[in-house]
Amino acid sequence: MANTAKFDRREVLEKATRLFWQKGFHATSTRDLQQAIDMRPGSIYAAFGSKSGLFREVLHFYADDMARRLQGCMDGEDATIDGLRAFFRQILLQGGDNAPSELCLLAKSLSELEKDEAELLQETRTLLAATEENFRRHVERAVAAGELSEQASPALLARQLQVELIGLRSYLRATGDREAVGELVDNLFCGLLPAGR
Incomplete structure (x- = not known):
């Protein structure tokens, strides 16, 4: 009988995301991870391979959550532009009290990761590019x-x-x-719209 994980992977990723988002990749120690996700080092390495492996999953978890939130905003509005505006307002103005940092985790990670961490750097750039591509698809629908x-x-x-x-x-x-920031968001989206809307 195969061993099954004795932890909730989503819960672990949520806790690890908050920790990495708050402290950054380099400042997060193995001890910090142990305390935050309630796993021993051996279990962390068995489940994720390494601190870098866990961080890579965290980056994907964060990007997937952002994509889900964007889609939720699009589904809640009749017009695509209104959905995009709702997403900006949600991320910038409604999630600030609960988020560990106002900064985007991906952008924050890009500024922190070193050249010798090429795989993580490339992963972060790829996820940011995917977000931009998601925006492009929505803008195409608006057009x-x-x-x-x-x-x-x-x-x-x-x-x-x-x-x-x-x-x-x-x-x-x-x-x-x-x-x-709310005024800047409204100004941004008013500027995108043709006159008369």
């Missing part, structure tokens, strides 16, 4: 639905949304000014 001009470039707008989200998160971290 097809007439919410945006037919001359709009979905790839360029998706890149702009990615940059704006990362930048607004950094601004919120620097200032703590949620009201200003």
Whole structure:
């Protein structure tokens, strides 16, 4: 009979995500992980291979959660642009009290990881690119639905949304000014819309 994991993988990943997001990859020690996820070092290595292996799963867990939240916002609105705006407001203005950091975990990890951690760096870049691609697909739908001009470039707008989200998160971290960030979000999406909407 095969051994089965005696832990809830999702619960472990949730706890590990909060820890890495708060402290960063390098500042998180094995002892920190043991205490946060309530697993012994041997169990951590048996389940995830290494601290890097656990971190890689955390990056995917975080990116999957962001994609799920984006889809939830899209499903809750009639117009694609309204769904994107709702996503920005949720991430920036509604999740701040519960999030370990205002910064995006992926962007934070990119600034921390070293060149000799090439696999983790590439993994992080790939996940950020996937987020941008997700934005592009939604922008394409907005163009097809007439919410945006037919001359709009979905790839360029998706890149702009990615940059704006990362930048607004950094601004919120620097200032703590949620009201200003809310105004910037509204201004961003009003600027994307054609006149008259």
